Amino acid sequence: MILSRYERMIARRYLLPGKGEAFIFLVASISLVAVMLGVAALVIVMSVMNGFRAELFDKIVGLNGHAVVQSAGGRLPDWREIVAEAQRTPGVTSAVPMVEQPLAATYNGRAEAVLVRGLGDADIRRMIGGKLIMGSLSNVRAGSGQIALGSRLAEALGAQVGSEVSLFSPQGQTTPFGTVPRIVSYRVGAIFEIGLYDYDKAYVLMPLEDAQTLLLLGDSVGMIELQTVDADRVGPILAPLADKLGGNAVIADWRSMNAQLFQALAVERVAMFTVLSIIILVAVFNILSSLIMLVRAKTRDIAILRTMGATRGGLMRIFMVVGTTIGALGTLAGLALGFVFLFYRQAVVNLVQLVTGQNLWDPSIRYLTELPSKTDPVEIVVIAAMALVFSFLATLYPAWKAASTDPVQVLRYE
Template sequence: MIAWRYLRAKRAEGGVSVMTWISLIGITLAVFALIATLAVRSGFRAEFVDTILGANAHVTIYNLGEVDPQTGAIDRTLPDYTEMAARVADVPGVIRVAPLIKGQVMANARNRNAGIEVFGIAPEDLRSIPRIGQGDAHEGRVEDFADGIAVGSGVARELNVSLGDTIKIISPNGVKTPFGTKPRVNAYPVTYIFSAGRWDIDRTRVYMPFDEAQVFFNREGVADELEVMVEEPEEVDKLMMPLLNAAGERAQLWTWRDASGGFLNALEIEDRVMFVILAILVLIATMNIVSGLIMLVKNKGRDIGILRTMGLTEGSVLRVFFICGAFTGLIGTALGVILGCLFAIYIDPIFAFVNGLSGGNAWDPSIRGIYYLPAKLELSDVASAVALSLGLSFVVTIFPARRAARMNPVEALRYE
């Protein structure tokens, strides 16, 4: 009751000071910034990993390779890819296995050129790729893929092509003639345009029917690799030995963690650093509670002396001022949580507004990799922010509250 009266009292009556309001606003903004940052971090990682798992192989199976005695080159193709794919598909936890032909070539359309990476894949396998054959952002019908090629939205923009247009695919390793190797040039209609949600994928990737890719890249009767999708991509390490045993002794595996592990590790380090920095901001905000409480204790010195002479114990006085400081931290934390959650929920219109103010340059997908700023609220993130803010608020409140409790009532009433 006493703490509540002190909190409601006006400044002229020796109540809550300006410093207390400053600390309340500071804690609110600090908790808001912490929750918003954690939500954006979680959303960015979730979106980035989803684009990896939804458009790329969870595990890629290569051949260790054999040296060609005539040319000295290492041949890593898979001549028995059909049998190998059947064995790998029988491994528990594997949901799809697709033979692939891969090659880096150049694409041309109306005097515009672009470097691309061609994936030769069967039409039924393309339809099963979540971010490619099953995505919402696409043009055309994936069923028409067998009649042409599927290109990323970035490739289509770079070459300024749309559905039905023709693209020339140029490979320097083409037809062998008595006068040397002649570049192979074939023209294909664009029958499907996809968007995988990743700038680097949409900007470089083109899919070609598997049979046509075998002919175009001189891979008749062989495949370059096997693309494997599993039920639990996060637990892919547990399937390494079964996959190696099924693929054969000369097989070599490359998981999605191997391909993107460095970037994900960098994200984890950045997350920890950002959490520490924002935790320091929360600490600075909570330190203002100390200033406000010290001023409150000084203003209420006469009251403390009277209460002590009436029989109020040191512990009771400590609780009075502890409640005053803790209540400030509690209200500031609650307001910060509300603002942070609202920011994460309505991040799309907020981002659109900021992007409009900046002239559309607030987010560069060529640098960020993805096309928008995502946010994902995690209960653990909100709980950690609340625990940090309340813990610091309670700890810093103890010092001025103890000072008030140990005040000598004779000294407090000496000049009254």
């Protein structure tokens, strides 16, 4: 929108408080603050929601892979052939055999339900990576009789590195009096923290050979974890492998295994965006009301400008620029406030918890141990554009009202 010199001068004067116009300036300032808060709320909430999805996806897929191959009976005796076939499939980056079984763990009179996962020594190191908080992964190797525990599980059991934890398996030796459960003791060699509460509270990692011995699987495994080059195309990539497996095994990808969780996040994300957009809409109505008040207060000035040769289009441009400037300044301030809040988000949560004495971020409820954040540039552009467009639309009626002012009627009694 190109303004002439006098139009820029008048628009600048109308943006600043004039004599006896402090109330109008106050309303305009409230409009700016409202736009700022609305934009900041959208940026913060959408970034946190994106962070939730990204963190959950990275941690869940990092633990379970993009897909798993498993049989109806729970055992894959020919797993080596399946691994070789998967590695030959284009788009598959890794195929890891593993054993996974829910059991019970006891230590010092305490008992907890656990999920035992057996992996190769190299796969255990890859899975835990930099998430080790105590002990050493070099202790957790085949035949060592040592295991790795999740941090929350170790806390619940009261176990430390070096503690003897017993694993209880109902699959034991068959006797004339029935099946005798197996109770095997292992030394805790390492404690890790993945960052997902449910996993840190349940997982026990051990070498694949030790898990096979514990569960009496022989040379069989329970499943094969698959990684692909693109998680979003996991279905088409693994379709050839599924055809080759036939009815011997089935493939379940991350979407089917966690469909309800990610679908709930997607629905909540859309709902939050819609609800918080109403805040910006309310702020835009404040801009509309402040401009209407400004037009009413400047009726005499508008009439004089019209008699001096100002065009209707010029007057419309002046008031449209005033309202759009308020919206633009509020949008920029909102973006800045949102980014600052996101940068210090965990400190803000800790401060509120300290002041209120309430635990606002319970990992047992919210899955993750810290408040996540991931800013999507496309969403930021959409939020800013939406605020600017709404602000521009709010200026149309007041600008038209100012342009349609009849100077004869206004100045008749002056």
